[in-house]
Amino acid sequence: MPDNMPEEQAHPTRCGFVALIGAPNVGKSTLVNALVGSKVTIVSRKVQTTRALIRGIVVEGNAQIVLVDTPGIFTPKRRLDRAMVSTAWSGAHDADMVCVLLDARAGLDEEAEAIFTKLEAVKHPKFLVINKIDLVAREKLLALAQRANERIAFRETFMVAALSGDGVDDLRRALAAAMPEGPYLYPEDQMSDAPLRHLAAEITREKIYRNLHQELPYQSTVETESWKEMRNGSVRIEQTIFVERDSQRKIVLGKGGATIKAIGADARKEIAEIVGQPVHLFLFVKVRDNWGDDPERYREMGLEFPKE
Numbered sequence: 225m226p227d228n229m230p231e232e233q234a235h236p237t238r239c240g241f242v243a244l245i246g247a248p249n250v251g252k253s254t255l256v257n258a259l260v261g262s263k264v265t266i267v268s269r270k271v272q273t274t275r276a277l278i279r280g281i282v283v284e285g286n287a288q289i290v291l292v293d294t295p296g297i298f299t300p301k302r303r304l305d306r307a308m309v310s311t312a313w314s315g316a317h318d319a320d321m322v323c324v325l326l327d328a329r330a331g332l333d334e335e336a337e338a339i340f341t342k343l344e345a346v347k348h349p350k351f352l353v354i355n356k357i358d359l360v361a362r363e364k365l366l367a368l369a370q371r372a373n374e375r376i377a378f379r380e381t382f383m384v385a386a387l388s389g390d391g392v393d394d395l396r397r398a399l400a401a402a403m404p405e406g407p408y409l410y411p412e413d414q415m416s417d418a419p420l421r422h423l424a425a426e427i428t429r430e431k432i433y434r435n436l437h438q439e440l441p442y443q444s445t446v447e448t449e450s451w452k453e454m455r456n457g458s459v460r461i462e463q464t465i466f467v468e469r470d471s472q473r474k475i476v477l478g479k480g481g482a483t484i485k486a487i488g489a490d491a492r493k494e495i496a497e498i499v500g501q502p503v504h505l506f507l508f509v510k511v512r513d514n515w516g517d518d519p520e521r522y523r524e525m526g527l528e529f530p531k532e
C-alpha cells in the first residue's frame with residue numbers, strides 16, 4: 225500500500241452485532257462455532273443448554289462480527305425459562321441485524337411459527353439461515369425458503385450445514401458486508417468475550433450432562449468460585465455444582481465419588497486446552513433449594529431476574 229494512502233481510508237472497518245434467533249436445537253451453537261472456527265459455546269443434544277448470552281467474535285476481511293448466541297426461544301414455563309426468553313428478545317432488538325435459523329427438517333413448525341410472529345415486531349435487517357441441509361432433499365429446501373420468505377421479508381436466504389461447515393463461508397462474508405462502518409469493539413484476536421470463569425463453568429456443566437445423560441436433567445448449575453494463577457504457571461480453579469435435592473447430589477458424586485471424578489477429569493482437560501496452561505480443578509457439590517427463584521443466580525448467569 226502506498227505511503228500516502230492510510231489503511232483506514234482505503235478499507236474502513238465495519239463492526240456490528242448479529243443476534244441469532246431460532247428454536248431450541250436448531251443448531252445455533254454449532255453455527256457460532258462454525259462461524260468463529262473455535263469452540264466458544266456448548267453444543268449438546270439436549271435442548272436449552274445455552275443459558276446466558278455468549279458471543280462469538282468473527283473477523284472477516286475488514287469487518288468484525290459480534291455474534292449474540294441467544295438462548296433457545298420457546299414457550300417459557302419456569303421463571304428461569306422466562307428470563308432466558310426475555311434476554312434473547314432484548315438481544316434481537318439491540319443487535320444491528322438478526323439471523324433467523326430454521327431447522328431444514330423441522331421446517332416451519334409450531335415453534336418456528338411462534339418465532340416468526342414475534343419477529344414481525346423486530347425492525348432490523350434479517351437473514352434467513354436454513355440449517356441442517358444435509359438432512360433434507362433440495363426441493364424441500366427451496367419450498368421451505370419460499371414459504372418463509374412469504375411470511376417475512378428476509379434480506380437474504382442462506383442454506384447451510386453448520387455441522388460440516390457447508391455454506392458457512394458465504395454466510396460469514398455476507399454478514400461482514402452487512403455490518404455498519406465503525407471501529408472494532410474487541411481486540412482482533414479475541415474469539416469470545418465470555419469471561420474464562422464463565423466458560424470454565426459451562427464446560428463443567430457440559431461434562432455433567434455428558435456423564436449423567438438422563439439422570440440429572442436441567443436441575444444443576446455450576447459456578448466458578450475461585451480462579452488463582454499459581455507461580456508455577458498453572459491455574460487452580462474451584463467450582464461448585466449446585467443441585468436442587470440431596471438425591472441429585474448423590475447422583476453427581478456417584479459410587480465412591482466415581483462420577484464427580486470423571487466429570488472433573490473431563491472438564492479439567494478441556495479447560496486446560498482452552499487456557500493453555502495446566503489446570504487443577506476442584507469440584508464441590510452443594511444442595512441449594514429453589515435456586516431457580518434466587519435473583520443472585522440470574523445475575524451470575526448474565527440474565528435479568530423476571531418480576532413474575
Ligand SMILES: Nc1nc2c(ncn2[C@@H]2O[C@H](COP(=O)(O)OP(=O)(O)OP(=O)(O)O)[C@@H](O)[C@H]2O)c(=O)[nH]1
Pocket residue numbers: 246247248249250251252253254255266267268269270271272273274294295296297355356357358359384385386387388
Ligand atoms: N445433521 C446436522 N446436525 C446439525 C447441524 N447443525 C447442528 N446439528 C445438530 O443439532 C443439535 C443441536 O445443535 P446446537 O448447536 O446445540 O443447537 P442450539 O440451537 O444451539 O441449541 P440450544 O443451545 O439448546 O438452543 C446438535 O446435535 C448438533 O450436532 C447440521 O448442519 N446438520
